[in-house]
Amino acid sequence: MAMKNKVRMVGTVGAAFAAGLAIGPMVAAWAQDGGRAETYRLLNLFGDVFERVRAEYVEPVNDRDVIENAIQGMLAGLDPHSSYLNPRSFRDMQVQTRGEFGGLGIEVTQENGYVKVISPIDETPAARAGVRPGDIITHLNGTSTQGLSLQEAVDQMRGERGSTIRITIRREGTDRPIELSITREVIRPQVARFRLEGNDIGYVRLASFNEQTETALRRAVATLRTQSNNGLRGIVLDLRNNPGGLLDQAVQVSDDFLDQGEIVSTRSRRADDGQRWNARSGDIAQGLPMVVLINPGSASASEIVAGALQDHRRAIIMGVRSFGKGSVQTVMPIPGNGAIRLTTARYYTPSGRSIQGLGIEPDIEVLNTRETPTPGAAREREADLRRSLRNEGTGAQAPAQPPLPPLNLPANITERVVRLPAEGAPAFDPTKPETDNQLQQAVTLLRAVAALPPAQRRAAR
Structure with a gap:
């Protein structure tokens, strides 16, 4: 009400x-x-x-343009994720959450007046053109994005299927701007991709959290079980560069691997508006050991899943620290006038951690490249966005974040994990699993855990 x-x-x-x-x-x-x-x-x-x-x-x-610009300015001045959606943008958003929309296939935010890529969506024009997380889009068809609202920039990137747009990006570690010509398509992202690693480890990558995600996940796990002749020994859930999406889908995906306990809670301005979601009995992986892969492109709903599985010690979190978007946006329709997307709550992991601006820290840090970031270069995380919400668990007067349960893995197993790719290893290419150090270390770890006696496997959880 x-x-x-x-x-x-x-x-x-x-x-x-x-x-x-x-x-x-x-x-x-x-x-x-x-x-x-x-x-x-x-x-x-x-x-x-x-x-x-x-x-x-x-x-x-035009009176409507002036008023809509004023509303957009009011909301954009609050935080990076609140905005006004005119009727067309509202319709586009509704289509997108159903898993089909037109454009380039990029999840973006705004930083210092420019458009910043959170993540390209798998198998879309942007991903095929080489757009990367952290890229700054400075120009669209030769016109600067400086001064455009995020919604205006998104509207320009959308268009008719088959039409072409020229984007200019600035990339960390690159001196010259990069020009890309991208042909728009109807985006129907494959929300779940899966395969067997060897014949015993199931690999499932979730690209986003839309209305199809949980159904696709269940189908993927069932298919992997069949393909392995019921010989699965572990599952890798890959949430890298997954920018998030629907909260209810994050809850359902977490519930798929948990038998009981809290999944996530939200706290709003008014205490009685807070909500809590709990798991129901039933684990589609039937207790198999799991590794969840995350990186700075893992945001929002991805962090809900990673945080829930980490707090319950249902999965080992591997990779590098996630994006750190711990806020909830509510879309409020305005009859006849689109909608507003308003930040209304923060979310908390089962142990009570707020990851706003902090992200999920992996249990085991593993890198995919030996290259070090350029000193002073902008990081690709929520805390670096202008007007991002502060974390209530940080600061001199704030309480410390609750500690996590220990990761009870034998030292001889964790010592097998190689944090850095080997000297002279091929450059990381996401289309070539053999160059993916994070994935290879996840598979190695799962096989080692699966070889433990049952009592030790349970203790590790």
């Missing part, structure tokens, strides 16, 4: 503005409530500025 009230209030205010901003008399009346006088004075200020723009700007302006 509280959510319905919020939606109704937003719709009413938006309608008043769009009708010509006849709010002056209302502000005077509302100001009788002395406690809100300053708020209403500022609303009157907005109305005055709006009327001056209409009357004095060098060219005639």
Whole structure:
């Protein structure tokens, strides 16, 4: 009911503005409530500025454009993930969560006025063109993205299937800008890709969390079990460069591997708006040892899954620290006027950790390259975005983050994991599993854990 009230209030205010901003008399009346006088004075200020723009700007302006730009500015000024969705953008978002949409196939955010790539989606035009996580998109068809809202930039990257767009990117460690010409397609990402490593380790990669994810995961695990003649000894769940998506799908994917206990909780501005999700009995992996792979492109829903499986010691988390997006966005439709995407809560792992700005730290850090980042180069994480929410578990007065249960693996097993690729090893190529050091170390670890006596395997969890 509280959510319905919020939606109704937003719709009413938006309608008043769009009708010509006849709010002056209302502000005077509302100001009788002395406690809100300053708020209403500022609303009157907005109305005055709006009327001056209409009357004095060098060219005639469209009232809807001015109001929508003002709303977008209000929301974008809160944090990197709140925004206004006009009717077209709202429809596009609804299509995207169903797992099919048009464009290039890039998950993006905004940083220092430019568009920054969180992750390209597997097997899309952007991924095939070589777009990488952390790339800064500086120009679209030769026009700077500086000053564009994130939604405006996204709208420009979308277009008719078969049309081409030229993007210019700046990449860490590269002196010159990179020009890419990409042909738009209808994006139907394969949300789950899977295969056997050898004949005993199942590998499942989840590219995003849309309405199809959990169903695709169940199908993948069942198929792997059949392909291995019921000889599976472990599962690698690859969440690298998975930018997230739907919260309910993250909960369902976590539940698929847990028999009981909390999966995730959210805490909002009002205590009674918080929510908690718990696992139901049933583990589709039937207790097989698991490794979850993460990297800086693993964000949001990916971090919910990794955090839940790590806190319950259901899986060993391997790779490098994740993106650190620990906030929840609620999409609130505005009847006849699109919707707003508003940050309404932080989420917490079962042990009570907030990973906002911190990310999930792997149990075992493993790198895919021997190259070190350029000193002073921008990192590819939430904490570096302008106006990102602070973590309530950090700071001089804040409580320390709850400790994790120990990872009870014998030393002779963890010592087998090679943190760095071997000297002279082929450069990492995501299309060639043999060059994927993180994957190869995950497989090695799983086979070693699977060889332990049953009692030691259970203790390791």
